[in-house]
Amino acid sequence: EAGVVQSPRYKIIEKKQPVAFWCNPISGHNTLYWYRQNLGQGPELLIRYENEEAVDDSQLPKDRFSAERLKGVDSTLKIQPAELGDSAVYLCASSREQGVSNSPLHFGNGTRLTVT
Amino acid sequence: GNSVTQMEGPVTLSEEAFLTINCTYTATGYPSLFWYVQYPGEGLQLLLKATKADDKGSNKGFEATYRKETTSFHLEKGSVQVSDSAVYFCALSGIQGAQKLVFGQGTRLTINP
Numbered sequence: 017e018a019g020v021v022q023s024p025r026y027k028i029i030e031k032k033q034p035v036a037f038w039c040n041p042i043s044g045h046n047t048l049y050w051y052r053q054n055l056g057q058g059p060e061l062l063i064r065y066e067n068e069e070a071v072d073d074s075q076l077p078k079d080r081f082s083a084e085r086l087k088g089v090d091s092t093l094k095i096q097p098a099e100l101g102d103s104a105v106y107l108c109a110s111s112r113e114q115g116v117s118n119s120p121l122h123f124g125n126g127t128r129l130t131v132t
Numbered sequence: 133g134n135s136v137t138q139m140e141g142p143v144t145l146s147e148e149a150f151l152t153i154n155c156t157y158t159a160t161g162y163p164s165l166f167w168y169v170q171y172p173g174e175g176l177q178l179l180l181k182a183t184k185a186d187d188k189g190s191n192k193g194f195e196a197t198y199r200k201e202t203t204s205f206h207l208e209k210g211s212v213q214v215s216d217s218a219v220y221f222c223a224l225s226g227i228q229g230a231q232k233l234v235f236g237q238g239t240r241l242t243i244n245p
Contacts (some may be wrong), residue, residue: 017245031133049232058235072232107176123176
């Protein structure tokens, strides 16, 4: 099966500019996740979707971050305006089974964001 | 809160050495435990998992046993190869029904020929 596809792979922007990331999950995977990975750290969840519904966005900084998953397939994550501290790798993941806590996540290669 | 603590890296070993990467967790309830691996230039991928106490997950020669009494899930391999060089992440999920993974900080492993 094709994997989780993310774009762009790299993005460099100046602070206060907007930026958007795109993710296409594995076909048939209902659950989609956005994680942020700071340098030298493990990924941290930003938001989780079940189909088109955001079921956990408690760690999404809603003043500047937004996400959508129209039609319950691909998703975009947006930052507006970006700050220096947003520099990180943004990871998208998907999983097949809803409501099953040990269902493995499949990760994309991530988008590395650098804010200057 | 729920957390995962991993052995500090980086770890450097010679080929065919024995590997242990320690992982301990703090959680209420009975989480599922995972090891994910990130090879250079690639995305995170699941290496192995265990869903209940005393389960042993294994894959590609790696093993980890879910130890409830010590809240640990140490990763081991008897004889490492250069191709095992990667960053390894311990993670848990399933706390109070939540599906989200909580990751440790990662351990960078380098194997020298």
